[in-house]
Amino acid sequence: MGKSFRWYRKKVEKIEEAASPLNIVTYRKLVWIKFKTHRLALMGAVILILLVLFSFVGPLFTSVSYEDMDFGSIFSPPFTEGHFLGTDELGHDVLVRLMYGGRVSLFVGFVSALLTTIIGTAIGLFSGYYGSILDRLLMRFVDIMLSIPTLPILLTLTLVFGSGISGIILVLTVFGWMGVARLVRGLTLTIRESEYVVSAKAVGVRNLSVLFKHVLPNVLPVIIVSATLNVSYSILTESSLSYLGLGIQPPMPSWGNMLQKSMNYILGTAMGVTPWWLTFFPGMMIFFAVLNVNFLGDGLRDALDPKFTSHT
Amino acid sequence: MKVYFLKRFLELIPVFFAISFIIFMLINLMPGDPLTQMRMENPRSFMNDPERLKALREYYHLDDPLAIRYLTWLKSMLTGDFGYSSMYKQPVKDLIFSRLPNTLYLTVVSWLLGLVVAMPIGILSALKKYSVFDYTATVAAFIGISLPSFWFALMAIIVFSVQLKWLPVSGMSTYGLTGQWRVFWDSVRHLILPACVLGFVQVASWVRYIRTSMLEVLDQDYVRTAYAKGAPERKVILRHALKNAMIPIVTIIALDIPYFFGGALIIETIFSWPGMGRLMYQAVIGSDYNLAISCLMFLTIITLISNLVADLLYVLIDPRIRITRKA
Numbered sequence: 001m002g003k004s005f006r007w008y009r010k011k012v013e014k015i016e017e018a019a020s021p022l023n024i025v026t027y028r029k030l031v032w033i034k035f036k037t038h039r040l041a042l043m044g045a046v047i048l049i050l051l052v053l054f055s056f057v058g059p060l061f062t063s064v065s066y067e068d069m070d071f072g073s074i075f076s077p078p079f080t081e082g083h084f085l086g087t088d089e090l091g092h093d094v095l096v097r098l099m100y101g102g103r104v105s106l107f108v109g110f111v112s113a114l115l116t117t118i119i120g121t122a123i124g125l126f127s128g129y130y131g132s133i134l135d136r137l138l139m140r141f142v143d144i145m146l147s148i149p150t151l152p153i154l155l156t157l158t159l160v161f162g163s164g165i166s167g168i169i170l171v172l173t174v175f176g177w178m179g180v181a182r183l184v185r186g187l188t189l190t191i192r193e194s195e196y197v198v199s200a201k202a203v204g205v206r207n208l209s210v211l212f213k214h215v216l217p218n219v220l221p222v223i224i225v226s227a228t229l230n231v232s233y234s235i236l237t238e239s240s241l242s243y244l245g246l247g248i249q250p251p252m253p254s255w256g257n258m259l260q261k262s263m264n265y266i267l268g269t270a271m272g273v274t275p276w277w278l279t280f281f282p283g284m285m286i287f288f289a290v291l292n293v294n295f296l297g298d299g300l301r302d303a304l305d306p307k308f309t310s311h312t
Numbered sequence: 313m314k315v316y317f318l319k320r321f322l323e324l325i326p327v328f329f330a331i332s333f334i335i336f337m338l339i340n341l342m343p344g345d346p347l348t349q350m351r352m353e354n355p356r357s358f359m360n361d362p363e364r365l366k367a368l369r370e371y372y373h374l375d376d377p378l379a380i381r382y383l384t385w386l387k388s389m390l391t392g393d394f395g396y397s398s399m400y401k402q403p404v405k406d407l408i409f410s411r412l413p414n415t416l417y418l419t420v421v422s423w424l425l426g427l428v429v430a431m432p433i434g435i436l437s438a439l440k441k442y443s444v445f446d447y448t449a450t451v452a453a454f455i456g457i458s459l460p461s462f463w464f465a466l467m468a469i470i471v472f473s474v475q476l477k478w479l480p481v482s483g484m485s486t487y488g489l490t491g492q493w494r495v496f497w498d499s500v501r502h503l504i505l506p507a508c509v510l511g512f513v514q515v516a517s518w519v520r521y522i523r524t525s526m527l528e529v530l531d532q533d534y535v536r537t538a539y540a541k542g543a544p545e546r547k548v549i550l551r552h553a554l555k556n557a558m559i560p561i562v563t564i565i566a567l568d569i570p571y572f573f574g575g576a577l578i579i580e581t582i583f584s585w586p587g588m589g590r591l592m593y594q595a596v597i598g599s600d601y602n603l604a605i606s607c608l609m610f611l612t613i614i615t616l617i618s619n620l621v622a623d624l625l626y627v628l629i630d631p632r633i634r635i636t637r638k639a
Contacts, residue, residue: 040451040454143327144327144330144331144334145334147327147331147570147612147615147616147619148331148334148335148608148612148615149570149573149574149608149611149612149615150570150571150574151573151574151575151577151578152573152574152577152589152592152607152608152611153335153338153608155577155592155593155596156338156339156596156604156608157338159596159599160338160341232458236458236460239460239462240460240461240462240578243460243462243578244578244581244593245597246596246597259462259463259466262466263466263582266466266469266470266474276470279463279466279467279470280467282463283460283463283464283466283467286460286463287458287459287460287463290457290458290460291454291455291458294454294457294458295454298454
């Protein structure tokens with residue numbers, strides 16, 4: 001139906017060739033082949049690496065700190081000499097602040113995604129595998145946690161846990177593990193009944209070994225994908241909270257709180273112009289990071305799914 | 313059917329109590345209490361006298377055990393007494409009921425707007441799988457999902473309000489306008505930006521859902537049978553495919569209602585829309601306990617109700633479930 005892209009057809013051909021019974025490849029190799037042919041995912045991975053380098057290695061190449069103020073040139077637009085992306089109301093260099101902001105945003109994103117995934121996976125595995133009353137209680141709890149509106153409760157919680165980096169990570173973790181737990185639990189339920197698990201148990205393998213040697217590896221692809229998407233969710237939420245003034249606090253920059261500060265100036269004109277660059281660049285960074293994590297997640301989903309060959 | 317409805321409804325009650333307990337505990341973890349807040353606002357207040365402070369603490373039962381305080385709070389909540397807002401110097405109930413319609417107005421409009429845009433795109437995407445249109449829609453959906461809504465809102469303000477001056481920057485209406493049509497047009501103009509931004513963010517994820525759901529259905533035997541019988545394509549798509557694809561879509565769209573309130577919180581704050589979200593934000597910023605906790609409870613109740621509605625709709629529109637329930 002419709003006309004397809006030629007490269008897409010080529011990709012499908014490649015995957016089918018690799019997956020055909022005549023051509024013996026390992027699962028890992030097949031995953032790589034599928035990932036390689038997913039252009040957006042590949043682009044996402046490359047851009048993410050560049051973003052990480054930009055934020056963590058970038059500041060090493062400049063002597064300007066995020067707190068340094070250049071009072072001689074406040075509100076200078078992008079491409080002014082010495083300030084590639086312009087400066088803000090205190091003469092902070094926007095480019096440098098974007099780098100340091102990236103450290104915070106990416107760190108919070110990755111760490112809270114990792115923590116939610118670990119906690120969610122553990123709860124999901126145990127709940128699904130052992131079942132019975134534990135499962136019922138845990139899943140009821142998940143239902144309850146999921147029916148509290150996310151952003152309002154996060155907002156309230158930042159007041160409790162404080163609004164530093166660790167506070168934000170804690171808040172995102174406490175209210176972020178439920179999705180993963182539910183997903184993993186559902187999969188565990190089906191895997192528990194599968195023949196290889198039943199036979200492993202029949203041979204006398206201990207429950208914990210079954211859980212970690214047979215169930216976990218089979219849930220892993222799904223966990224990896226959901227962890228990736230969790231990164232983008234965490235980056236977005238952190239920036240929303242910081243934007244609302246309840247996340248990372250100045251003077252430490254994060255992409256979100258840079259946007260918040262820019263709010264004060266976009267309505268009027270400072271020094272004769274609307275300083276659009278203060279709003280535009282941090283937002284672009286968030287958008288770029290989240291978009292490419294999502295692309296990566298999509299590629300991983302296609303690549304890791306053993307069932308996916310051509311029709312998805 | 314009725315039994316099932318009733319059962320689902322009764323199940324909500326323990327959930328409600330559990331949530332109210334969790335929320336109460338969390339709010340109690342917040343630093344400070346209402347009296348400290350008042351004392352900070354007014355350092356020379358009579359409350360700084362330790363004797364009087366003690367009396368006040370006793371009067372407000374601030375030193376009672378947590379469980380007792382929870383029960384007292386729950387009782388007054390259930391009897392419709394939400395307390396007094398320390399920030400607005402008004403009963404919380406009045407505040408919430410004056411803001412709630414504004415939020416519902418904004419969310420319902422953007423919800424409908426999102427639906428009207430997402431449905432045709434999603435369906436067309438599925439019908440023309442792997443076409444240029446599908447590919448563009450998929451990439452656009454990715455962009456939409458990744459777009460921070462507050463940034464999108466800010467950029468929209470910069471472009472449409474500050475630079476082009478087409479639409480008002482914030483608020484719900486201009487003060488002092490006369491004439492029915494003028495007032496109506498003014499309120500529409502105020503609604504356009506927030507509703508579009510809030511709706512757009514949701515469109516992206518819905519397009520994906522609708523596409524997947526539609527693709528799944530198009531692959532079913534009964535669709536193939538319909539084609540084989542020689543039914544015209546329009547009829548197959550509308551009668552056989554779409555009707556079945558709607559089942560999961562309806563649930564997801566109803567389940568997304570809470571996200572709208574989350575989104576509304578940000579959008580209302582940016583556009584100074586006098587709704588529940590903005591109220592809640594201000595309550596949290598100003599450590600207005602009563603207000604914050606009541607807003608949170610209200611939003612949660614709305615969420616619970618919308619989840620229930622989603623569940624019931626699912627049963628209503630899917631005959632397969634209805635039959636198995638009966639059996």
